[in-house]
Amino acid sequence: MTSEVQQKGKLAKAASYILNIKTTCEKNEALTKIAEQLILDQEHLIAENAKDLAIGKENGMPSSTLDRIMLNKERVEAIASAIDLLVKLDDPVGKLLERIDKENGLVIEKRMVPLGVIGMIYEARPNVTIDAATLSLKTGNAVILRGSSSAKFSNVALVASIHRALEKTAIPVDAVQLIEDTNRETVKELFHLKQYLDVLIPRGGKALIDLVVNEASVPVLETGAGNCHIYVDHTADYIKTEKICINAKTQRPSVCNAAESLLIHHDWFSEHGVQLLNAIHHAGVTIIGDATVCQAVDYAQQATEDDYATEYLDLKISVKLVENVYEAIEHINKYGTNHSEAIITEDQLVADTFLNSVDAAAVYHNASTRFTDGFEFGYGAEIGISTQKLHARGPMGLPALTSTKYFVHGNGQIRE
Template sequence: MSEVVKKAKAARETTAALNMLTTGQKNEALTLIADALLAAEERLLAANEEDIVRGREQGTSESLLDRLKLTPERLQGIAQGVREVVELPDPVGETLQQFERPNGLRIEQRRVPLGVIGMIYEARPNVTVDAASLCLKTGNAVVLRGGSAALSSNRAIVAVMREALSRSALPEDALQLIEDSDRKSVDEMLKLNGLLDVIIPRGGASLIRNVVQNATVPVIETGAGICHTYADESADYGMLEAIALNAKVQRPSVCNSMETLLLHESFAAGHLAALADKFTQAGVALKGCEASRRTVPTLAPATDEDFATEYNDYILNVKVVKDVDEALAHIRRFGTQHSECIVTENAANAERFLQEVDAAAVYHNASTRFTDGFEFGFGAEIGISTQKLHARGPMGLPALTSTKYRIAGSGQIRA
């Protein structure tokens, strides 16, 4: 039996016990984990140092090594994150519907854990703790498969967390780490129907594509964002400038940042030149459609390929459109159904945009950068779902639950 199957089975066997836990028991276990991580500072930093040394030998870039590195401060932040999960309300056990049928059957739909969650992710060791604590808070077992660059760190972190679980009401086998860093261990997880209930990939585009293309286990897809901001004819210039700059430059590397700015032709006539200056001053390289290049000839030409690219960088496409219809058509063609924004003073156009655009989050007069579990007030974020089934947009704890119908009868049979 492979490591993956053995550990997934061990995790699966804990699910009956996990179904019986109280919120208090789960919170106590998470508090033990937070304490244990701090108490193990020396051991965890030493293990992390092994990853850093190995990474440096293999020529890993300093920026990646920085993402990988644990420090006493970062460890404190990680432990604090676990304590914040303790404070979150527990969705498990919540009654979603309750009704009685004419035959007297009382039917209740309750939230229950998903079961066993497979997490496939890349290098940062904080994800190991973050994912584990969110899964355990919702009564799920979890099989973690992190990137090989963080293997020593992840091993030490999971060992410390499992030791903490062994002193709690939670079975330590609810938390499993796949140590086999061969790509085959990922492929194996993707096909483990019956042992894994869901796979959540977190990482770059190629990691997510591999999971979506090859998993037979249900997947919650997170990821790509080609987000637009549309300046309508009646947009307030000051508001548009602030929102567009924020959407592009406040953190260009993330999925909810803007890749293309759409401008109504009248708005562009009055403001494109000034806007282009602002973006250039902010260090953003601009590419424009033909019409925008007639107004600002210094723009590089933007191709369809550019409009279909998630730059995650200081690059922005600009396109002039003749009305809201053309803006909507462009978004339909190039958007990835993540986050889209209209800036307008026209209520009818705003309503139409909010209604017609097919995306997880649609904004009127606010930056797309708000698409985030913490900004939405969920207190946690498993990721931002870009699919339409199960969960869409920022995912809080309820996204890690399923439901169960409990039916109470008094001998009813079907006629």
């Protein structure tokens, strides 16, 4: 008996060949229809999402996870608006990257083309269902979605809306597939679906990402966890520091570009440290600090080695004092996840040392890590933030979902 994964893989592969010849106009029309359908279906989407939230609460799910799952009127409208923005972005498919005119008359063109079929394995956030589907369609890719059980009702409802929209367009409905069986075996099957999948993208916590990277035989685009740091140098301006630290930690603590660790130069800490920790603490953040931090404020909890490597995704932050920028860089390169790292300093040479030496997809000088995002970088919706170095790195928008192909035009030439 053919499994659901095999069946939907075959359908997606067939649809990908049809998508190859669809025009930008046809793809944009489909995206517009999807945005309209989400608004029409929003009451049903919110009702189905409420089922996931109720189950999550019953199972004692953390509030940060429930926040990632939640859909309300504002979030559905924001998702639809994001699709409208995506429609306005340039279609990278077919873009000429290079042209070579040979002496024998051959013309060689290197153009951007779709990847083919994208597999998406993700946790909690149902907005990823829409982001992955619409980004894939815009770039002429079919997509196979496999969300987690925590958002099952939401994902089924969202894909049903997508299918209703696609029925009114030139884009095949089979271009968007959802694996509804959330059993672990379906994930393992996707790992090795090389017959139908061209790339697999995991999006979620470190455990999920490591599992996919270590076990999949399908090529993987790794979207890493976000153990993001802020280093406060000895010349840091206090007002900038307080504003950036609180924003990076509290503006939305459940996302991967939120700051999880704070490193402070010991001289700066002597003058401003307690004031900064008090401000962060009063913003509702639990301070988990080294011995000096715990001596300075009585509300700090003692940090362990594991704390420095933890992506809290919550209102918690580890705090450690360092001697200089080099110790900060060493700490970050040891415990970081190559995602987003920031330095606050008024010394440009120190900033340059940090920015050039820290191994991360995005590095910041005097700004919050919360900007590592497809929208903020001008890509529209993102399919994830890549922390690897091959093919794509950082927020992955439309260009990251393409490959290249050489188009060679001749007039009877043969190789001597």
